[in-house]
Amino acid sequence: MADRFAVVTGAGQGIGRAAAQALLAEGWHVAVLGRRAGTLEETLSGSPSGASHGFVVTADVGDRAQVEAAFAQVLERFGRLDVLFNNAGRGAPAVDFDELAPEDWEGVVAANLNGTFFCAQAAYRIMKNQSPKGGRIINNGSISAHAPRPGAAAYTATKHAVTGLTKQIALDGRKHDITGSQIDIGNAATPMTERMTKGVPQPDGSMMVEPRMDVAHVGRAVAHIAALPLDANIPFMTIMATKMPFIGRG
Template sequence: MADRYAVVTGAGTGIGRAAAQALLADGWTVAVIGRRMDPLQETIAGQARGLAIAADVGERDQVEAAFAQVKERFGRLDLLFNNAGRGAPAVDFDELPHEDWRGVVAANLDGSFYCAQAAYRIMKHQSPRGGRIINNGSISAHAPRPGAAAYTATKHAVTGLTKQIALDGRKHDITASQIDIGNAATPMTERMTRGVMQPDGSMMVEPRMDVAHVGRTVAHMASLPLDANIPFLTIMATKMPWLGRG
């Protein structure tokens, strides 16, 4: 098809913005979803094929309304990049506040499920049917950081969600992928330039990579035909302490 339609969540800054802009550069029509309208408008500035929708992915009613707007405007959906998420301050396991646990679960897991389910419904019933869902996992889907119980648990759960979507979606030509990103230079990782806690208790400045590399990688995954898939892909700053973490 000449026209391809995508949704990118958490698209106001960082990885979501980089992915949305890479897709737009590749000719996609892109709906960007996030909590704040102004950053979303900045992401798609000057792009006639961009649509900004303010919504909190942790609120199911807002997700349903956002995807209803996408269906009404685009008529179909070929790609979801399930990117929106958050972390919590690093604390010892027994000191994690309930409100931080619930907030991370709502954004990272509930939000990923709500958006994937809404996208799946559109993809299942459209003609031609099918589509691709790419979930933002994280290096933390493989190995934890100190004091990050909520983030680590939700990112491991995203891996299970990815596998389930890929399995259930086969009969509908819906496929799912996961991109695990390590130390992209975004506002969320700015603290790494000042030093972050390591498993041995030391503080260390960690290398980061240009977030544009992540955007181009998402666009490449999205460019594949539906009979080909990259189920899991890791992109990371070469010298970050993951291989051998701890």
Template sequence: MAQKIAVVTGAGTGIGRSAALALLAAGYKVALLGRRLDALEETKSMAGANAAHAMPIATDVSQAEAVNAAFAQVKSAWGRLDLLFNNAGMNAPGVLFEDLPVEKWTEIVAVNLTGSFLCAQAAFRIMKEQSPQGGRIINNGSISAHTPRPDSAPYTATKHAITGLTKSLMLDGRKYDICAGQIDIGNAATPMTQRMKKGVKQADGTVAVEATMDVDNVGRAIVFMDSLDLEANIFTITIKASKMPFEGRG
């Protein structure tokens, strides 16, 4: 295939890093977006022989000007955009719902939801105008797009909203051959899920250790989702640690 161009947000660590490295290994050119340039440079260095095809761009996805500048840099360097993996996100420390500061709620909504909107909009504009037209947007929904954990209202609310954004992108992108899909991930082993090894709060108030899976499973899933021709689309895919408590959660 002709070399595809991808943008991965939150590419400095965890799921974003895994996805970026998997895409680079599959022959993509990848723009690595994230707040910390040092972490993005580390991701690039991990790509080995493919590092020349990685472009770190320090970006705050919650800020429209920063997002638009980053996507303009991608277009200027590589001329088009074939894939956006909307992955950047954050969670709040587990506190009781009634004690959650409104500032923390606003911060999480700004990154998880507004950031995904801004990046999708910037990608949409490029994909609409390029020739050949079209591309794919994959949003990170998380298992929390289906079922919440205790004390996770802002994260869960934004991830439910991501599903609505994904559906809207699917519909509004049809006329431009822009496909949108969602990957819902459960307990990939990343710095964010290290607490699973010590035990996390369950729906009944108990604390239990939960199984995790190698995060590289997620990277391979992203590559698979984008391997389809644009006449086909995976709307949602759920990838989770086989033994995590999801099917029987609650």
């Protein structure tokens, strides 16, 4: 089809902004979804086609009612949905396991796991019932879906759960031509990883400055997965700063 339609959550900054702008650059129509309209408008204004091919949808992904209303807007505006990049999420303060506050645990679960599920389910329903049916759901898993950082119980647990959710989407979606993919990202240069330029705790108790990569590489990787025909899939992709301490012992 000449026109392709996508939703990017958490599109107001960082990885979400880079992915939305990469899709816009490839000619996609993109709904940028997040909590703050101002930052979402900035995402669109940073793309030459943002005004003509993008629109802002405000919602908190952890709130089911807001998610359902947001995807209803998308369906009304686009008429169909081809890709969801499930990117919205948050972390919590790095603390020892027994010091994690219940409200921080619940906030991370609401955004990273509940929000991923709510958005995926809303997108799945549209993709299942549209004609021609089918579409692609891409979840932001993170390298923390494979290996934890010190003091990150909530983030690690939710990102491991996202991997199971991705596999389930891929399995259940087969009969509807819906694919499930996950991109695991390590140390992209965004506001969320700015602290790494000053040093972050390592498993051996030391502090170390960690390398980062240009977030635009992540955006292009998402756009590559999105552009595949539905008879091909990249179920899991890892993109990371080459010299970050992930592969090996540290």
